[in-house]
Each structure stands twice: as C-alpha cells, then as structure tokens.
Amino acid sequence: MTTRIERVSYDDATVRKFMLASIIFGAVGMLVGLIIALEMAWPELNMGIPYITFSRLRPLHTNAVIFAFVGNMMFAGVYYSSQRLLKTRMANDTLSAIHFWGWQLIIVAAAITLPLGITTSKEYAELEWPIDIAIALIWVVFAINFFWTLARRNEKHLYVALWFYIATIITVAVLHIVNSFELPLSLTKSYSVFSGVQDALVQWWYGHNAVAFFLTTPILGIMYYFLPKAAERPVYSYRLSIVHFWALVFMYIWAGPHHLLYTALPDWAQSLGMVFSLMLWAPSWGGMLNGLLTLRGAWNKVREDPVLKFFVAGVTFYGMSTFEGPLLSIKSVSALAHYTDWIIAHVHGGALGWNGLMAAGLFYWLAPRLWDRPLHSKKAADAHFWLATIGIVVYMVSMWIAGVNQGLMWRDQNPDGTLVYTSFVETLLAIRPMYIVRAIGGTLYLVGYCVMIWNLLKTIMGAKAVNTTVEVTVGAEAEEDKGVGPMAVIAGRPLWFSIVALVVMGAFFYVDNTILAVGLAIGVLVVGEVAYIVNKRERAGGAASWFGLIERRPFAFTVLTLLAVLVGGVVEIMPMVMSKQAVPTTGNSQKPYTALEQQGRDLYTREGCYVCHSQMIRPMVAEYLRYGEASRPEEFIYDHPFQWGSKRTGPDLHRIGGKYPSLWHYTHMMDPRSTSPGSNMPSFSWLATWKIDPALAPKKLALMQTLGVPYTQADIDSAEANQRKQAQTIVADLAKSNITVDWDSEMVAMIAYLQRMGRDQGVVMTEDVPKTAAVIGGEN
Amino acid sequence: MFKQYFANMESTAMPLIALWLFLGVFVVVALRVFVFKTTSDFATDAQLPLDDGTAISTREVKS
Incomplete structure (x- = not known):
C-alpha cells in the first residue's frame, strides 16, 4: 500500500466566526430567558408593551437558544472536527461564508419577527414561511459543503462523529420541510396544510426530533471527537458507539407522540410513542457511558482541565435528561x-x-x-x-x-x-x-x-x-477495498439477512398454521447461525466486515441512515394523514369558524396564547370537573394550525366558550388580576385599540377553503358583512356595561374566538352566555 | 391462528412482550460490548481523533 504526504490548511476562520456568534447569541437568548422568568413572577414587567410580553418573548428565547446558540456552536464543532477527521479543508470557502452569514441573517429575522407576533405558533418552528425557505436553502448549502468535503477527504474511514453529523443534516432537512408545509396568506402570515390531530402529530414529530437531531446528535458527534481529544485517549468502545448511533437514530424518531399522551391523538400512536421513548433510554445511556468511560484512568485530568470538567458535567446531565425523558413518557407519569x-x-x-x-x-x-x-x-x-x-x-x-x-x-x-x-x-x-x-x-x-x-x-x-x-x-485505497464496488454494499449478507429476518418475522405473525410458524421461527435461528458462522470464517480469512464497507462509503451510509430515520415517521404519520378513518369528521356537528372568529383565532396565535393555555382537555376526572368534557379529535378538524399548547401556566381554554360573558373576557384581557386575583397573565390592553383588517376576512376563508375547510362561495362573498354583523353583537353586549369598543377592534375578534371555543354546535351568540356581572371576579 | 391469538390477547401483554424482546436484545448487545469485546476490529477507527498529522504552522490570519 502506497502513501503520500499532503499539506492541509484548515479553514479555522469559519470556526471562529461560528463560535463568536454562538457566544453572543447565547448571551442574548439566556438574557431573554431570564426576562421572561421574571415576568412569570412579576407579570407587570412587560410594562404594557406588546413586543416584550411573555408570550411573544418565549418563542424568541427558545429559538435564540436552540438555533442561534446551540446551532452556531454545533456548526463551529462540525467545521473544526470534520476537517481534522477527514484530513482536508472544507470543500468550498464561499459556501462556508454563505452558510455563516445566511444563518446569522435568519437569526436576525427571527429576532425581529417573533416579538412582532409574526409566528406560525408551531413550537420551535414559529418562523414564517419566507424564513422557512431561507432556512431550507442555507441548510442545503451546509449539506452540499459537508458532503462535498466528505467526497474530497483524505481519510477513508468515517469516524463515528461524522455519522452523527450526517444523521443531523439529513434528518433536520426532512423534519423542517415536512413541518413547514403551509399555505401563505401574505408575506408574514401562513396556515399549516395539516389540521388538528394531524397537525399536532406532525408538529411533535418535528418538535421532539428537533431536540433529537438538532440538540442531541450533533452534540454527541462533538462529544465523540472532542472528549477523546481532551482526555488524550480513544473512545472507550467504538463498537458501543456503533450500537449507540444506529439504535439512537432509529428509535428517536418514533418517540414524538409522547408529547401528546392523553390527548385526542389515537391511542395506538400514543402507546407507540411511549414504548419507543422507554427503549430510547438504552442507547442514550450507552452513549453517556461510552463518553464517561473514555475517561477511565484519566479522571485526575478532570480536576485540572476546565474542558474535561465541562464535558463530564455535560455528559452527566445528558444521562440525567435521557433518564427523565423516558420516565416522563410513561402515561401515568405524564x-x-x-x-x-x-x-x-x-x-x-x-x-x-x-x-x-x-x-x-x-x-x-x-x-x-x-x-x-x-x-x-x-x-x-x-x-x-x-x-x-x-x-x-x-x-x-x-x-x-x-x-x-x-x-x-x-x-x-x-x-x-x-x-x-x-x-x-x-x-x-x-x-x-x-x-x-x-x-x-x-x-x-x-x-x-x-x-x-x-x-x-x-x-x-x-x-x-x-x-x-x-x-x-x-x-492509498486500503487493500481490502480493492475491487470492492457499490454492489458489495448492496449484496452484503447482513443487509439481506436483516431483510429476510424481517419478512419471516412478519410472516410469523400472520400465518395460520402452527407447524409453519414454528418452522419460520426455527428458520430465522438457522439462517442467523449460518450467517454468523460464514461471516466469522470470512473475517478470519481477512475479508472486510460489511459495516467496514458501509462506514467508508458516505453515500451508502447516508441512504441507510435516511431509511432508519424515515421508518418511524412513515409508520406513525402516514396512517394519520392518509386514512379518512383516522380522525372522525362529523361535519354535521362541526362548523367552520366564522370570519370574525377566524380573525380572532389569528390574533390568538399572534399573541402566543398557546404558550400558557392548552386547548386539550384530557380524559381524566379532575380535568372533567375543572374544564368539562374531554376534547375529541373531530373538534379540531378545521384548526389550521392546531392550538393544543404544551404548558398550562393558565387554565385550559378548550371549553371556555360560553363560560363567561364577553364583559368578563374584555375585563380579563385589559386587567387580568381584576377578574382573577393572583393571576400572572400579562395585560393585553392593546387589543382594545388595535384594529383588524376586515378586508382580509374573505381571503382567509378562501385560503381555508383551499385547505379543505367547507366554506361555500357565499360564505366567502359575505365574509366582511357577516364579520361586522357578529362583531356588532358583541359591541352591543359590552355597551350594556358602558364599555365602548369599535366593532373592528382586535378585542372584539378575540372575544368572538374565545366564545366559540369548544362549542362545536356552531357560532356562539352572546345571548347564550350568562350576562351577570357577578361572574366577574369569580375564579377562572 | 396466530392472528386470532394476537387479536384475543390482553392488550397489557403486548408491551410486556415488547419489553422482554427489548431486554433480550439489550442484554446480548451489552454482553457483546462489555464482556466479549474484541479491541482489534475498530482500534484504527477509534484512534482517528487523536491523529492530528504533523503541525507545520499556525499561520496568522491577515487582519
């Protein structure tokens, strides 16, 4: 085998830029986090300014920390370690520069739009469609630069850190694109093409795996490179890292539904999410142990070296979080x-x-x-x-x-x-x-x-x-690689044995004959044993392992990783999206929102009400007593996007419609503590003076019609007139209590939406709700 | 027959079967990794982060 010496100059300038950006945005993201933590304790701290209100700043905090702080840090780690592991400079400096500046522009766009209330309301995917497109484009630039570098590498072996980077790049692309399927109304407003239960499932498939493939896998790659470097010894078990990688990328994608336990999501999907979440504990802890055991014999360095100190504590917190995650996914704990x-x-x-x-x-x-x-x-x-x-x-x-x-x-x-x-x-x-x-x-x-x-x-x-x-x-190309083409990968015994085993296992569950079933079970064992013996003999003869072939071929590796990742998503999401029976569509009791309610709903998402209020009553006695009948899947069929929320800083609102008079809602939004003493809800008093755009109503209904909401042309044509008529009913009701608001004020639209919620028999007229002012001041 | 058998199974049995399957695979993997480990297979790969090549220079960047 011949070798040559090559001089390589690494692009460390890009690493520096990403690192400094991460440090700066980290400070900003954490500072915003501290501000909103203080607002939770002292809600007046928003000083009546919409742009620094908790519900608008919270998405800014999460986006800043996830995509600006961790994102830039991840890119710094990926650029630094990939060049050194591949023994080559990044493929193209221009692409690196586009990646860096493009990503920072996206962050700036997020920092401007989120406080302005320009949001899709999907957690960790709040950015509107033009920014979504920019994210996709910049991510593609990153991917091209990374895979181009892989193609130009001077090291045949792809170290485990690079596998995690590959999984990150392809999976984030898939997650981001699918969860961003939306129809634009304007440059700053769009609606998810999915609705209700489907939207919730797609969102939390994305949301959970944003944690998995943005906050976890790239950082694991960084751990696998930098921890051995800092400890000056190889990773404890490379074999364990292989198991860790494949098990993690395969299992993680299934666990999304654990965010939707006891919701209107079908039970089978909830159970699947729970089981896979529990199983995730094993690969996660495998990775944690692999990291910590790398320090065997080097623990004395931890005392002296700040780098190791932070890495050890970080990996330990990873272990704690990945223990707590499965625990929280158990339905009774959830x-x-x-x-x-x-x-x-x-x-x-x-x-x-x-x-x-x-x-x-x-x-x-x-x-x-x-x-x-x-x-x-x-x-x-x-x-x-x-x-x-x-x-x-x-x-x-x-x-x-x-x-x-x-x-x-x-x-x-x-x-x-x-x-x-x-x-x-x-x-x-x-x-x-x-x-x-x-x-x-x-x-x-x-x-x-x-x-x-x-x-x-x-x-x-x-x-x-x-x-x-x-x-x-x-x-030069390793001896064992000579004459080994792509067919060797496809024809590899482990691949075919896995396929045969899966087919036979599937048949086992479906055959109606005991003898045949036993035969199939024995067949799997025999084939497994034969495969093991043959493989062992071939390896003893010096042949390369099948996995050895895979990990030297980025294309084959990427395809297999993509398959491992896609299986879970396809199995969970496709039945929900494709099957008409997945969610009942009892259209006779379910009516689309009126034009005014739709306008109010858009304000609900703009203000981020979902950040503190759920719209999902779980089937539990205590929830029935507090909020009313459990939420049903068919109640959300026209909700583009869904607004189930994930946290209750305030009470659930799904059946708030008709519970209080409009006066209560007006007073509550102007001064929450006047109706609910002790509440930490901020005032939304600007809703009383800010105006809706009445001309948008027919456009919104037409767009919803495109998405499948059964509006007639007459509904669309009369949207503006109907909107005014319904608003004037609310205005008149408020006027009885000497409250004067314009019919086109945002407050009226918001009240219309709140009064509609959970009342699937159609529009709630104000005559239906109690009008006594005595209700005001009661508990909520 | 097996279809009927699984169709009539108590639903609580399914996660138990899944759990036993999972634990079985887990134990096999753990034994392979920690007890019957062979270091030669991936020794070269594991050393990759530690191979920095020969440093020629740390060139100052023009400001």
Whole structure:
C-alpha cells in the first residue's frame, strides 16, 4: 500500500466566526430567558408593551437558544472536527461564508419577527414561511459543503462523529420541510396544510426530533471527537458507539407522540410513542457511558482541565435528561407531569446542562487553539463551572417542586368527588415562590456565562487568530477495498439477512398454521447461525466486515441512515394523514369558524396564547370537573394550525366558550388580576385599540377553503358583512356595561374566538352566555 | 391462528412482550460490548481523533 504526504490548511476562520456568534447569541437568548422568568413572577414587567410580553418573548428565547446558540456552536464543532477527521479543508470557502452569514441573517429575522407576533405558533418552528425557505436553502448549502468535503477527504474511514453529523443534516432537512408545509396568506402570515390531530402529530414529530437531531446528535458527534481529544485517549468502545448511533437514530424518531399522551391523538400512536421513548433510554445511556468511560484512568485530568470538567458535567446531565425523558413518557407519569413545570425542569436540564456545558467545554477548547494563546484564567473557568452547575440545580429543583406540586393540586379531590382547589389561580399562587427561585437559578447560570465571556475575551484580545496547517499521511485505497464496488454494499449478507429476518418475522405473525410458524421461527435461528458462522470464517480469512464497507462509503451510509430515520415517521404519520378513518369528521356537528372568529383565532396565535393555555382537555376526572368534557379529535378538524399548547401556566381554554360573558373576557384581557386575583397573565390592553383588517376576512376563508375547510362561495362573498354583523353583537353586549369598543377592534375578534371555543354546535351568540356581572371576579 | 391469538390477547401483554424482546436484545448487545469485546476490529477507527498529522504552522490570519 502506497502513501503520500499532503499539506492541509484548515479553514479555522469559519470556526471562529461560528463560535463568536454562538457566544453572543447565547448571551442574548439566556438574557431573554431570564426576562421572561421574571415576568412569570412579576407579570407587570412587560410594562404594557406588546413586543416584550411573555408570550411573544418565549418563542424568541427558545429559538435564540436552540438555533442561534446551540446551532452556531454545533456548526463551529462540525467545521473544526470534520476537517481534522477527514484530513482536508472544507470543500468550498464561499459556501462556508454563505452558510455563516445566511444563518446569522435568519437569526436576525427571527429576532425581529417573533416579538412582532409574526409566528406560525408551531413550537420551535414559529418562523414564517419566507424564513422557512431561507432556512431550507442555507441548510442545503451546509449539506452540499459537508458532503462535498466528505467526497474530497483524505481519510477513508468515517469516524463515528461524522455519522452523527450526517444523521443531523439529513434528518433536520426532512423534519423542517415536512413541518413547514403551509399555505401563505401574505408575506408574514401562513396556515399549516395539516389540521388538528394531524397537525399536532406532525408538529411533535418535528418538535421532539428537533431536540433529537438538532440538540442531541450533533452534540454527541462533538462529544465523540472532542472528549477523546481532551482526555488524550480513544473512545472507550467504538463498537458501543456503533450500537449507540444506529439504535439512537432509529428509535428517536418514533418517540414524538409522547408529547401528546392523553390527548385526542389515537391511542395506538400514543402507546407507540411511549414504548419507543422507554427503549430510547438504552442507547442514550450507552452513549453517556461510552463518553464517561473514555475517561477511565484519566479522571485526575478532570480536576485540572476546565474542558474535561465541562464535558463530564455535560455528559452527566445528558444521562440525567435521557433518564427523565423516558420516565416522563410513561402515561401515568405524564398524567401528572404534562402541562406542568416539571417539563420545564426537564428541558432545561438538557439545554443548560447538556447543551450549555458542552458548549462551554467546546469554547474553552477552541479559543486557545484558534488564537494560539493559553486560556486566560483557569480559576475563572472553575468559577463559571460552579456558578453554572449550582444555577442548573437551583433551576431544576425549583421547577420539579413547582411541577409536582401543581400537578397534584390540579387533580386533588375531596371525599365527595369535588375538586379541592377549584380555582386555577390557587395552584398558581402555591408555586409562585418557585418561579422566583427559578429566576435566581437562571441568574446564576447567566452570571457564570458572563464570566466565561470575560475569560475568553481576555484570552483572545490582542492575540492573533491563526489557521492551522498540517502535513497528513494519505493512504492509498486500503487493500481490502480493492475491487470492492457499490454492489458489495448492496449484496452484503447482513443487509439481506436483516431483510429476510424481517419478512419471516412478519410472516410469523400472520400465518395460520402452527407447524409453519414454528418452522419460520426455527428458520430465522438457522439462517442467523449460518450467517454468523460464514461471516466469522470470512473475517478470519481477512475479508472486510460489511459495516467496514458501509462506514467508508458516505453515500451508502447516508441512504441507510435516511431509511432508519424515515421508518418511524412513515409508520406513525402516514396512517394519520392518509386514512379518512383516522380522525372522525362529523361535519354535521362541526362548523367552520366564522370570519370574525377566524380573525380572532389569528390574533390568538399572534399573541402566543398557546404558550400558557392548552386547548386539550384530557380524559381524566379532575380535568372533567375543572374544564368539562374531554376534547375529541373531530373538534379540531378545521384548526389550521392546531392550538393544543404544551404548558398550562393558565387554565385550559378548550371549553371556555360560553363560560363567561364577553364583559368578563374584555375585563380579563385589559386587567387580568381584576377578574382573577393572583393571576400572572400579562395585560393585553392593546387589543382594545388595535384594529383588524376586515378586508382580509374573505381571503382567509378562501385560503381555508383551499385547505379543505367547507366554506361555500357565499360564505366567502359575505365574509366582511357577516364579520361586522357578529362583531356588532358583541359591541352591543359590552355597551350594556358602558364599555365602548369599535366593532373592528382586535378585542372584539378575540372575544368572538374565545366564545366559540369548544362549542362545536356552531357560532356562539352572546345571548347564550350568562350576562351577570357577578361572574366577574369569580375564579377562572 | 396466530392472528386470532394476537387479536384475543390482553392488550397489557403486548408491551410486556415488547419489553422482554427489548431486554433480550439489550442484554446480548451489552454482553457483546462489555464482556466479549474484541479491541482489534475498530482500534484504527477509534484512534482517528487523536491523529492530528504533523503541525507545520499556525499561520496568522491577515487582519
């Protein structure tokens, strides 16, 4: 085998830019997080300004942390490690530059549009369609640059970190494209093509796997590269990393429905999501153990090296989060924890612990190398470590307590079967101290982060940025690869044995003959044994393993990864989307929203009401007593997009329609604490003065008609007139209590939507609801 | 026959079967990785992050 020496100059400038962007946006994202944490405890802090209200800032916080902080950090890690693992420079500097600046422009666009209320309301996918298209294009640029680099590589073997990057790139593309299927109304407004249950399933298939393939797999790739580097020893078990990778990418995609337990989602899909979530525990902990065991014999370094310190703590938090995730996916646990702050504790264990600490470790590793100067202060890094760790613990413990406490209070019943805590606000007041403690924990974490920024600034200020040039030994194609073409991959025995085994297993479950079934079972075992013996003999003779062939062929590897990822999504989503029976469409009792209600619904999504209010009453006694009849799938068939929510900082609103008079809603939105003393809802007083665009009503109905909502042409033609007529009914009702609002004010449209919710018999007229002002001031 | 057998099965039995299947595979994988491990197969691959080549320079970037 011949070899040659090649000089390679790495593109470290792009790594530096991504790293600095991550540090800056991380500070912004965490600061916004702290602001909204304070607003949870002191709702007046929004000062009546719509753009800094909790429900608009919360999507900004999540997007900033996920896509700006972790996204840029991930790209820095991917660009740095991929070049070194492939022993080549990134394929194209222009593509790298487009990727970097394009991604930052997307972040800026998000920072502008989300506070303005320009949102799709789909969690972690709130950005509107023009930005969605930009994300897709920039992601394709990244993919082309990455796979082009793979094609030009000087190292045949694809190290495990690169597999995780491949899985990230292809899966995020699939998730983003499918979940962004929407029909535009204007440049700043679109509607999901999916509705109700289907929309919820697609959204949480995306939402869960955004966590999996944006916040987890690329960071695992970074762990597999940087942890051995920092520990100066190879990963504990490469074989375990293979199992870890394939099991994780296959199983993760199935677990999305655990976000929808006890909802109107069909039970089979819920159970499937739960079972796969439980199974996920094994590969997740396999990866965690592989990371921690890499430090066998090197634990003394952890004491001295800030990089290892952060990596070890990060991986440990990964283990904790991936234990807690399956636990929360068990239906009986979810019944208590869902919609509570326990979930907030869980996600911040992952975000602050796993992502945040891994990012810090990465920055402490990169800065001295990219600027060729030692870290300014190890003591400051230690201080950062302890501030961050204590901050996370304070944050998580307070949210665990708040979550379990509130969950128990919601379901607490007297011996006579009535609720102990009839007012939702009672349960909120009980956990308010925990909201303050949470803000303290977040502050500690942010202070630690600022210490890191200071430390890194002191390290790089005055230092010269450097690009590394190395000489690498490039091997000619390995002997074992000679004459081995793509057919060897397709004809590989493990692949065919797997296919045969799956077919035989399928047949086993469907045959009607005992002897045949036993024969099939024995057949699988015999084929397995034969395959094992043949493979062992061939390997003893020096033949390459089938997996060895795969991991040296990026195309084959990518195709197999895509197949592993797609199976779960196809099995879960396709029946729901394709089957007419999946969701009953009892059109006789279900009427589309009126023009005014649709306008109000759009305001509901703009203001982010779904951030704090669910629209999904679960089939539980306590929920029936508090909110009314459990939600049914057919009630959401015209909901583009669905508004089920994932957290109850306020009560469920699915059956709020008709519960209170319009006066109550007006007063509540102007001053929430006047109707619900102790509530932490911010005032939405601007709704009383801001105006809807009446001319949009027919356009909205026509677009909904395109999406399958059964509006007639007459409905569309008379939309403006009907809208005004319905609004004037509400205006007249409010006028009886000396409240004056314009018929085209946003407040009236919002009240129309709220009064309609959960009343699937059609439009709720104000005569149907109690008008006594005595209701005002009652509990909600 | 098997179709009928599964159709009449208590629904609680299905997750138990799945769990036992899962645990079986888990134990086999764990034994293979931790007990019957062979280090030679992937030793070269595992060393890849540690092979940085020979550093020629850390070239200063023009500001």
